[in-house]
Amino acid sequence: MGGIFDDLKNAFRKQNNQVVQMILIFSIVFVLHWLLTFSFKFLPDHKIYSDFLNKNFFLSTSIVDFLRHPWTILIFPFTNSNIIELIFNSLALFWFGHILTDFLGGRKVLLVFVSGAIAGAVLYTISAYGLQIIRPFKPAPYLFGASAGIYAVLFAAVGLLPLYEMMFFRFFIKLKHIAIAFLIISLLVDYRTGILHLGAASFGYFYVKFLRTGLNFTQPLESLILKMEGMGKQKPDKKISRTYSKSPVGEYQRSQIYDDQNYYPDQEEIDYLLDKINKSGGYESLTITEKDRLFRASQKKD
Structure with missing residues (x-):
């Protein structure tokens, strides 16, 4: 056990290693939620406890519930709905996150990931209430944000390197074509989840475009992180x-x-x-x- 904890400490101490750190947080959050949910099944009225747990881990689409649990805005980007989603999201973040890390650094990848997931949640909430005027729309009770954050990272890489190519089954495919294909599939499979991904993808793409002009949307948060890490060295x-x-x-x-x-x-x-x-x-x-x-x-x- 000591070796595992030492490896975790080293992973979080290593500089420019935010992609691996986020993948570890995915796993920690998922396992912690699963263990607590499993434990609550042996308690009377376990549904009440499970609902309490969900409200404190996932982002509620109810504005009232969100205002009661505002910390979920920072937790939900690291949540996954099931083990399959956890595996695929971890792999996707590893592939696409390292592309962006090579050019912007790990900290900005983290900021794009979290901010993109939040932007996707905002668009989802606005759309949920807006679409109810036009047609019946039942929003999901909770949002899982890991996939949204990955779309933000992916489209940030597209905005930065539109001609970048990746090899798939011995064929070179442009990253922008991969990103667009995934987004279209997401919208076709479940347009509600697609809206969440669309908001995150839009943030990631335009974040990089504006960053090239000198405008950094995440500068206040980045400055705060720098101060907390004590990295303000001359x-x-x-x-x-x-x-x-x-x-x-x-x-x-x-x-x-x-x-x-x-x-x-x-x-x-x-x-x-x-x-x-x-x-x-x-x-x-x-x-x-x-x-x-x-x-x-x-x-x-x-």
């Missing part, structure tokens, strides 16, 4: 000289002088590297130096 001064020249095709050439090993690219250079990836056919189009700079940028986020 960085040593560095001297950087840059020269820019624009070519006829609109590309930028730049030279930089490193005075120490603590150099980190700024947002302008990150945008340049990401544009090069999108326009030149992928990550392998970068030089060794540019790959190193992009890696440094991802480390800076944490």
Whole structure:
């Protein structure tokens, strides 16, 4: 048992490891809820206790119940309805989350995941009450947020790397086509769940688009996390000289002088590297130096 707890501690202490940490939280929340639900079955009036448990774990679609249990807004993004959903959501987050981590860092993946799930819940609630005016609509009593958060991460990756490709059964398929296909299937299978996923996906996509312009929707929450982690350390001064020249095709050439090993690219250079990836056919189009700079940028986020 000691070895397991040591592994868990190391996973949560490791920097830029938020994707693995979220998967572990998925499992912990699921097992804890299952154990409590199983234990309550041996108590008189066990349905009352089970309902109490659900109201404190999952996000209620009743505004009144939510106001009584506001903490569920931060718990429900890590909830799964069954073991199959837990497995598939964990795999999806591992695949798509690491794509985004390489470019934005683990902390932003966590923020996109949680904020996207919340955005999906907001759209779902608004739609539930709005659709009742047009046609009978019975919303689900509780929302499970893990799949919504994954859609936010997936579409954030699409917004950042629209030409990124993944291999499926020996075929290369663009990430954006995979994302759109999953979203359409979700809407067709159950349009109510699809609305939840649509809200999360929209947040993830536009979050990255606005981030490229310098607008960070999650900046207040990110700043709070940084303070809580005690990471507000001063960085040593560095001297950087840059020269820019624009070519006829609109590309930028730049030279930089490193005075120490603590150099980190700024947002302008990150945008340049990401544009090069999108326009030149992928990550392998970068030089060794540019790959190193992009890696440094991802480390800076944490």
